[in-house]
Amino acid sequence: MMRERHLNLILLAGLLAIPVWAWITDEPFTITLATRVAILALAGVGLNIALGLGGLVSLGHAAFFGIGGYAMGILASHAQNYDPIFTTPFLFEGTKSMPVIWLTAIVMGGIAALLIGLISLRTSGVYFIMITLAFGQMFYFFSISWPAYGGEDGLSIWVRNGFPGLNTLDPIQFFALCFVLLLLALGLHWTLARSGFGLALNAARQSEARVEAAGLTPFRLRLVAFVISGMVTALAGALFADLNRFVSPTMFAWQMSGEIMVFIILGGVARLCGPVAGAALFITLEHWLGGVSDYWHVFLGALLLLVVLFARGGLIGALVKKEPAHD
């Protein structure tokens, strides 16, 4: 059987090779598909920090994804319209700079995750699922009723935001940016999983009492994981909005939270590259089966059923046949 790290390398090499091949053969749509995979995998990596390491089944991660999207949309729309966001105490006209947008998305995602986590992490099990879902839906309905930023219609950004030294309108260059951010997020997950913090978090999901008896506070461990998770997912949201040059309330919808979770379940919960495998499979099915039938989600549902019944470790688990070290 293949070792998980080899499989991860093959997956990431494949995700890199396909758009490079598409660039050489002048197939920009394939590059966009690969970029979509990288961004959605990044969102999955974010959720996997909470779900895989901390056992936190959050059905509200679309809130952070949407916050990232709207951080991009609001900053860029003001900049493109030369319409200041605020004038006092200083003039701020928004920005078209990706690094500033990413930083804003990460900070806003972190703040939202902190506030949501402070309340929701006092519950567990089905109550935690429901309370995170409720928070996600609160953001969804708020964005619908926010006419200043497009309400139900969303916000369009005419030109993709910029990154110093790169032409982000070139699909391969934008893909490269997203791929590097995905690698950094995977590195963060890998480091966290092996750190004392990650081990304690994993221990806390197995027994709160034993971890408390060793002098640690499971609530604090989970809150930190939830905030990091929210930050990574918000960054993915900002990139997703930039990819589409459009942001709308659907980024906050519970279906989005469900999709991010599906990536992880398909790929393998707590597997480092589980979200990459899951997002790649999801986008591939959406692209191919979507062309065959509008009801392609039926096939996705059947696949999900098969994975849950026969491959509990997801695609990666089925291929490496080994329990994840941190599940």
Next chain:
Amino acid sequence: MSLLTLESVTAHYGPAQALFGVSLSIGEGEVVALMGRNGMGKTTTVRAICRMVETGGGLTFAGQDLTRLPSHKAARLGLGLVPEGRRCFAPLTVAENLSATARPGHWDRTRVEALFPRLAERRDQTAGTLSGGEQQMLAIGRALMTNPRLLILDEATEGLAPLIRAEIWTALAELKAQTGLAILVIDKSISELGNVADRAVLLERGADVWTGAFDALEPALIERYLGV
């Protein structure tokens, strides 16, 4: 001055009272055996010390009132618990189990592995695949990695093979001789306890009924309170 003092400690599980007034003390470097038949309140006394159950009465550790502290804060004062039934973090490896709850101090992985060489051999193996004895060693090692001032062992050798029991008792004797760590130990093996314990506290129906030097435990007491 004693490190841990219990004064007429009571404890309840919901409406059911489990402790009716346990008093005991443990000094620095002292090994105390907490003994009694099944259901007499030994584990509940440990849970009371570790703040895992609501208690009444006086409970101080290292000069601090434990009754006002939650479990994790009490542990941070220096309580290292080896719970009944081993209870390792099964999916984590031996090394990860040791690191997960470690705090800085004298005890690190090298010292724990020197005390229990079997753990060094099994370093990268998941705890769930270890034998019962190895899991017990890991549970003790994990508690030591929190660098406690008082190590509490609840039935540490229960259900283990004689050879493994001997290894664990040897390690406890080493701990006592070399580190001067205070230990509260619950066990049913009187002869093995006798090799390490300085004093004994006998419990009967949730209250202490006899406290004294371990050597002063007479056969009549043992028969009456331990049924042996």
